[in-house]
Amino acid sequence: MEPYAFADRTGRIATYAVDRLAYSLNPPTVNAVVDYEGGGRFLCEMTDCEPDRVAIGDEVEMTFRRLFTADGVHNYFWKARPKR
Amino acid sequence: MASRGIRDRVAIIGMGCTKFGEHWDKGAEDLLVDAAYQAYESAGLGPDDVDAYWLGTMGSGISGLTLSEPLKIQYKPVTRVENMCATGSEALRQACYAVACGAFDVAMAIGVEKLKDSGFSGLVITNPPNDGTPASMTPPALFSLLAPAYFKKYGLDPDKGKDVLSRIAWKNHRNGARNPKAQFQKEVPIETIKNSPKIADPLGIMDCSGVSDGSAAAIVVRAEDAHKYCKNPLYIKALSFVAGPAEGPLSQEYDFTSFPEVVASARDAYAQAGITNAREQISLAEVHDCFTPTELVLCEDLGFSPRGTAWQDVMEGFFDLDGRLPVNPDGGLKSFGHPIGASGLRMMYEMWLQLRGEAGQRQVKDPKLGLTHNLGGQPGRCVSFVSVVGNSAG
Numbered sequence: 001m002e003p004y005a006f007a008d009r010t011g012r013i014a015t016y017a018v019d020r021l022a023y024s025l026n027p028p029t030v031n032a033v034v035d036y037e038g039g040g041r042f043l044c045e046m047t048d049c050e051p052d053r054v055a056i057g058d059e060v061e062m063t064f065r066r067l068f069t070a071d072g073v074h075n076y077f078w079k080a081r082p083k084r
Numbered sequence: 085m086a087s088r089g090i091r092d093r094v095a096i097i098g099m100g101c102t103k104f105g106e107h108w109d110k111g112a113e114d115l116l117v118d119a120a121y122q123a124y125e126s127a128g129l130g131p132d133d134v135d136a137y138w139l140g141t142m143g144s145g146i147s148g149l150t151l152s153e154p155l156k157i158q159y160k161p162v163t164r165v166e167n168m169c170a171t172g173s174e175a176l177r178q179a180c181y182a183v184a185c186g187a188f189d190v191a192m193a194i195g196v197e198k199l200k201d202s203g204f205s206g207l208v209i210t211n212p213p214n215d216g217t218p219a220s221m222t223p224p225a226l227f228s229l230l231a232p233a234y235f236k237k238y239g240l241d242p243d244k245g246k247d248v249l250s251r252i253a254w255k256n257h258r259n260g261a262r263n264p265k266a267q268f269q270k271e272v273p274i275e276t277i278k279n280s281p282k283i284a285d286p287l288g289i290m291d292c293s294g295v296s297d298g299s300a301a302a303i304v305v306r307a308e309d310a311h312k313y314c315k316n317p318l319y320i321k322a323l324s325f326v327a328g329p330a331e332g333p334l335s336q337e338y339d340f341t342s343f344p345e346v347v348a349s350a351r352d353a354y355a356q357a358g359i360t361n362a363r364e365q366i367s368l369a370e371v372h373d374c375f376t377p378t379e380l381v382l383c384e385d386l387g388f389s390p391r392g393t394a395w396q397d398v399m400e401g402f403f404d405l406d407g408r409l410p411v412n413p414d415g416g417l418k419s420f421g422h423p424i425g426a427s428g429l430r431m432m433y434e435m436w437l438q439l440r441g442e443a444g445q446r447q448v449k450d451p452k453l454g455l456t457h458n459l460g461g462q463p464g465r466c467v468s469f470v471s472v473v474g475n476s477a478g
Contacts, residue, residue, distance in 0.1 A: 015233040015340045018285040019225035031219050033229065035336045043333045044219050051285075056236045068216060077217045 004040065006062065010083055011036040013058045018051045025069075034060055034080050048081040059083040087324065089356030090184040092477045095310035095317035096302050098127025101433040104298035104420045105267040112144040112198045113154035115299035119426075120155055120194055123301040127313050131155060134303065135188040137162040140175030140195035141425035143208060151194065168460025169372070170325070171195060172300065172428030173469040177323045179304050189309065194301035197423030205295055207424065224292050226462040227375040228284035233340035234377065238392040246286050248395040249376040250277040253290050255398075256373060256412050259405055260419020262445045267296040267421045291376040296421025300429035302436075307477060316440045321453065321472040322356035324349040332464015345468040346385035346459065353470040354387070357453070362387035366409060366472075367451035368438055370431035372459040373416040383411065386457060386470070405446060413438060413446050428469065431456040439475040452476070 011034040019029040030046040032054065046054065047065055060080040067077045100122025102115050110118075116139075124130060139151040139162060148162025167174040172195035179193035202208045207223065235245040254274045260266040272290065280288035310317035328345040332338040350362070359365050371386065373379040383394040388409055389402075397403060403411035414420070414434035417427065435454040437443040458469040 014336070015229045017221065017225040017228045018282075019222055019228075020285070021222040021224060021283050022220060029221075029225070031221055031225060033333070033340070039336065041334050041336050056232055068220075075216045 006036055006040060006042065007078070009036045009038065010059055010061050011080070013054065013056055013060060014041070015056060016046070016054050018054070030054055032060065032080055045079045046081065047079040087352050087356065089322055090180065091321050091356055091358070092319050093184045093307055094180045094304050094320045095307045096304055096320070096432070096436060096473070097310055097314040097317050098123045098125075098129065098303040099301065099433050099436040100126060101265055101300040101430055102298050103265045104296045104423065104426070104430065106200050107198070107297040108200065110297070112141070112150070112196050115198070115297060116151055116154050116194060116196050119196070119299035119301040120192065123192065123194070123303050127303045129190070129303065129313065131157065134160070134190050134192045136160060136179070136182055136191045138175040138179045138182075138191065138193045139164045140166070140171040140193070140428070141197055142166050142168070142171050144196050144198045144425065167325070167467055169374070169422065169424055170428055170458040170460040170467050170469045171425045172430070173456065173458040173471065174325065174428070175425070176302055176429060176432060176471075177325055177469070179302070180320055180323060183304050183306050190303060190305050192301060192303050193429060194299065195425035195427070195429045196299040197425045198297045199295050199421070199423055200297050222284065224287050224375055225284040227378050228287045229340050230377040230381055230463055231286050234381065237339065237341050238395065240395060242286060246278060248380065248398050249286065249291055250274050251398050252373065252376040252379050253277045253418055255404055256416040256418035259413050259446060260415025263415050263419065266415045266419040267294050268415070268419045287375055287377070293374050293417035294419070294421030296423055298420070298423040298426045298430065300426045300433050302429055302432060316475065318436055318439055318473050318475060319477050321474050322353035322470070324352035324356065324470045325467065326352070327467045328465065330465035338464050340463055342381060343385050343459065343463060343466060343468060345466050346382060346457065346470070349468040349470040350386045353472055357472040359453070359472065362455075363389070363409065365453060366455050367453050368410045368413055368448050369455040369457065370414065370416070370434050371411055371457040373412055373418050374422060374459070378459070379411065379416070382457060386455065405448070410448050413443070413448055428456065428458040431458065432471070432473070435473050439473065
């Protein structure tokens with residue numbers, strides 16, 4: 001297996017969901033299917049975005065954020081945000 | 085190598101279906117007994133006449149004991165099956181193969197789910213532990229991924245797209261209003277649907293199927309024996325089940341406007357049944373309308389509408405009860421809710437009524453071939469079942 005790094009790659013939104021039902025510290029949860037430049041896809045949470053303005057084709061970049069917290073333990077992982 | 089199918093080798097000779105809804109006064113056991121005895125009575129058989137059972141349930145019990153205990157089955161084989169939201173259809177498929185191969189003469193497929201007792205509105209799924217990194221999405225959000233992708237690809241602006249989705253929900257509630265077994269038996273004005281509280285944009289709560297309890301059952305025999313029990317049996321023309329490689333969430337080739345698994349299972353089922361033009365040859369269909377965009381996409385995946393045109397067929401009433409190809413004439417998951425193990429058999433129950441002229445005020449005129457479609461999973465990562473049944477052999 002060959003490792004690939006995606007942390008510094010940008011991608012575009014293939015489709016997305018604005019989830020008003022999911023439990024979240026930052027509702028509504030916006031999830032996006034991110035297609036990376038040069039190949040590869042990842043379905044992840046969006047952050048630092050306006051839920052009503054997210055659109056297919058938008059360019060995004062990755063950012064390392066807090067995903068869940070349980071019993072005082074934080075779990076960090078990658079989220080996408082609109083490219084700055 | 086391909087699936088050979090069992091066209092016209094197995095027939096359904098009796099069915100039962102409970103009312104779907106909030107059965108606070110009943111357990112899964114009560115629902116199973118109700119559906120099973122309706123099926124026995126419908127076939128003119130007693131419990132002693134059934135040789136083997138397949139029970140579909142996702143979470144209302146484990147093992148064959150979930151059925152043998154309430155039915156007091158006397159030392160016979162009972163297999164419990166699970167295949168996500170297609171569990172009920174999977175139970176039927178196994179029972180059909182068991183009689184087709186000659187292992188048993190009479191088999192029952194029965195499904196049940198008691199969803200309301202969990203105190204949680206929706207499905208309770210126990211996933212194995214993971215590393216805590218996968219995105220956590222609710223079912224309406226997962227299926228809502230289809231909507232913007234479909235609208236964008238086929239040039240529907242969000243308002244137009246919402247009109248299309250709302251009309252699907254309106255049509256299914258309109259059919260359900262004519263069904264005494266449905267959870268919701270009321271027509272819903274299209275404006276109410278369109279303006280219902282948002283759950284996962286653009287889906288409102290009225291774009292989502294209900295949450296209910298229910299059970300349904302079928303008794304199957306080899307086709308050559310069917311007339312010993314029943315003067316108008318239902319013949320199995322095709323049974324197809326596929327599990328996909330789940331590449332949708334990982335591969336840029338998947339565009340969220342189709343379920344490749346459904347396309348594959350429809351192709352297989354149509355080959356088994358000898359169907360070359362589903363739009364013309366299928367009289368009516370029950371499809372897995374868990375959320376309104378699902379039904380929209382399914383109508384293309386099943387070949388009812390050419391790609392990119394199902395939305396026009398929806399708006400023109402092609403799939404209405406009095407349209408050319410009624411879809412979800414019983415009201416669908418929208419009106420019945422989705423007690424997982426029961427849904428696939430509930431769909432078949434509508435075929436049982438319609439193809440034998442017993443659907444009352446929902447009766448479709450002179451149907452010959454019916455299709456049921458049952459789906460489990462999410463766009464890009466799912467299992468799909470398609471059956472074709474008919475009211476005559478050959």
